Amino acid sequence: MAINTSWEIKIGSVASPTDFTSRVMSMNISQSVDVNVLGQGVCQITLLNKDGALTPGGGGTYSSTDWFAQGVFVAALTNTGGANTTTQVFHGVVTDFDLADDGVFSTVTITAVDGLTIAGRTTGFPYPTSGPITYSTAMVLTLSNSTYLKFPRLGQSAGAGGYSNLGDGDTDISITTTTFASAADLLQSGLVPSANDVAWPTVIEIVSGSITGYIVSALPVYNSRNVANTDNIEFAPQGSVTGTKLPFDNNTFRQSFNNQTLISTAIIDGLAAGTTEQTANSTAINTYGSRTVAFTSTFSETDTKSANMATKLVNRYGTSRFTPTEMQLSATLVKTRAADTAHSKWYNLLSITNGLWQRVTVTWTGSGAASQTAYCVVKGRTINVTPDDTLVTLSLGNWADNHSFILDTDQLDTDRLG
């Protein structure tokens, strides 16, 4: 048999969205994550509107729909000949509606962004309490604070954020009642850098209390998934795929130096801790010039923790590396090259929760070179869906720099401690 892939695109309320799959002409999803920043997701869907059903005021089925109150729910349906496995790929809220209509043919292009991006626009967000608290608790309190953080309700009585830690990391922080410019500013400047979190919005679902929950998945402190949330994915060139490995298109495989993202000096300050702590790697500065990063509005608990964080950033991101940065595969390539045993790898790669910040192993042989194996982490992806095929382009970062040493898995003298 083979691994088959199709799509299910629904738009509407969180409880009962309408299936628009049959109208979809093309779709583009772009998602990215990284350390110390909130991840983002954008989805653009072009819908067939030749019947005018979507035209506002056109008298069609959806002519009076309030599009900006609707959610977008994109799932991949995959199988190996039996029942479909449904995997959530993107969830968001409509932010743009673009009608193209020449009187003969019509399309509507809907743009949706993740719910956290919308809720983050709430202005003047003072943290409602102060003092020592665990980072994960602070994130839960922040994301679920409906007074300040306004998530679209999508048909339910309320909307709120939730925090899902996919790893084992957490840390004590000390928060202050500082008023930030926006909720996004509070999260991005205050909270996320306090735990060097890798956080990104994932699914929108009805949660306890029958409210619309916007789940933020995260890997704070150690930036490593725990065992339950790990599914290492191996890639091989399209001509030599076996077992659970997935194929990639040789022509799209890109490698480059990471010097644009080197950190040679890190400056960390906690609003409660008080003193600005700076760590510099003089060797890297003398070699590549100064490349400084500063997070000076964090909730770092103590000056010692701030100093440790600065040291961690400089140690992790001070090494110049030539590393894989991009690769592409397609549903067709998976169907024609991968074995059925790779099915779970494929749908986990597509999953919004499992596919990002997952370790991938890439083996390839360059022109005139020996075979190489590189360990990478998925930092982003674009998924282009057309009637012809689905193209998945992965943005990759170096694995050693972007996780914490995992026992019985990692390499001494290569991988880093958390």
Place this chain on the structure above:
Amino acid sequence: MAVKSNFAAGEILTASNVNTYLTNGGLVYITEGTATNTSAADVNSVFSTTYDNYRIVLQTVARSTLQYCRFQLRTAGAVTATNYASASKWWNLTLGNNVFQDNDQNTTVMTGGPSGDQSLNRWSIWTFDLSNPNKAQQTGMTGSGTGVRRDDNWYSWISGGVQYDNTQFTGIRFLPNGGTFDIKYTIYGYRQA
């Protein structure tokens, strides 16, 4: 010794865990050595401010007569042979004599138990801890061992003692109570925060 008992496959190893459970726990190897047919084996520059307490493992085989395992403390230039108060108590394993016997009380050396006898192809091991040998305060010793005397009886012993001088010792001399012996020693420091 601080030990994290549940390191598990798939677990994330953190710098914090390393600092807590590895850096601050356990014995740290310092040195080891051997001496053959010696009446006094000196080991210098082993005690320092790095560690407060030390573990010494001493294996001996006597070359002649009845020998006891003993040691004296050294500074850079000399052996200290006064102001000890030490003793060991033995019981006889071969004869099943469970009664402790006072043996080898001494004021000039730290004393342990009988050394194994080479002529009988016997050996002994004495493991003891030293407290604060490199601090300007008294040095304590406590240990235990097993060995065989020339009468071919096996003994176990416990030993204890103190050196009263407030001297910052830096080395140690292993010596029998007469004649010569072969030894192998290993010295560890108790890792501390």
